[in-house]
Amino acid sequence: MAPPPEPIVSPVLQKAVLDYDTTLWTELKAEDGYVIDIKYATKDNFVKEVIYPCGRMFLRPNVAVALAKVNADLLPKGYKLKLFDGYRPRPAQQKLWDKVPDRNYVAPPSEGSMHNRGVALDLTLADLQGKEIDMGTTYDFFGPRAHRDFQELPEQILKHRQLLRSAMEANGFQSIRTEWWHYSFTKGSYPLDDWQWACPD
Template sequence: MHATAPAIQSSLVEITAPAYPVEIDLAYAGTHNFTGRRIYASACCALHPDAAACLLKAALAARRAGYTLKIFDAYRPAAAQDVFWALCPDPRYVSDASKGSNHTRGIAVDVTLIDEQGRDLDMGTHFDAMQEQSHHDRDDLPATVQRNRSLLLGIMLQAGFHSIPTEWWHYELQPDSRYPLLDDPMVKVCSP
């Protein structure tokens, strides 16, 4: 019989500059996302303290390599997860809202890299493009795209995150069973 790890008590940490050398561009605080509408009432970026510590390591590693991490999403309220699942009930890309998401635990972050001029590195697809081209194992992408994805993957893995096979932008802490689902008022969802 395996012993289960004790649940970690949670409180979210707001991710802001200059404490975190990142660019924050929360896609769901605007309309440039797969829903086509604003989901978050404000652009508040937050993570569980464990994920925030790993994010800081990743951000510093990216800076040493001449890049900056750009954050598209972090903690996601359950109400937002409900909206996403209703629009895209495909478990390859969106976690079933009834089961929860690692974003809803505050331990997942969606990121890319930007260069010194503030331009996104070419990753082959947009963030939240729910298609085969977004998968990590694609060998049919241009060499530059493969290098850029590998660079991001290396930075995030070295910092303590894990990837998922279907989204080049998504990184999370494991095991997720140690982290409870949250409903934190720090990030508010817009009314429908």
């Protein structure tokens, strides 16, 4: 008589231990389909200093969901999003304000910005291989060429700026006049925050 078959044991699903409150934040990663390049975790930024202790990016959960829809809309067109900055703790905002105390470009820490609420982000387009698309200026360029409605640029650059803007606005984001790369989510309200993410050992 053959022995009874071994019982089928369902695999145990192990959830990764996360180091942040997922009811408040969502972390955006390259495996989510983005190109991640957190400029303020390097010296490659307008203050030429490291502002963040490490290059992680967070948004409020509903903002992250909306951004994923933007990325999904762009993929069939041959593009995806490259992300430079998202949630920014207020102490980091203070460092930027100390360098550029100009309300046209940096919000005063006493009032805070949409970045400090986790509902704003800085981004651009990349091709499907991750190569950054020319948008007419570098990120954090201060001057008229970076303004949303500046028209004295090659037609292809203007088309790329409009493509990004249309995709973002279709999913609940709005731009600002002086920075083609900056968008804020318009649905919902969140307080200013000082939370600082942990860095891997």
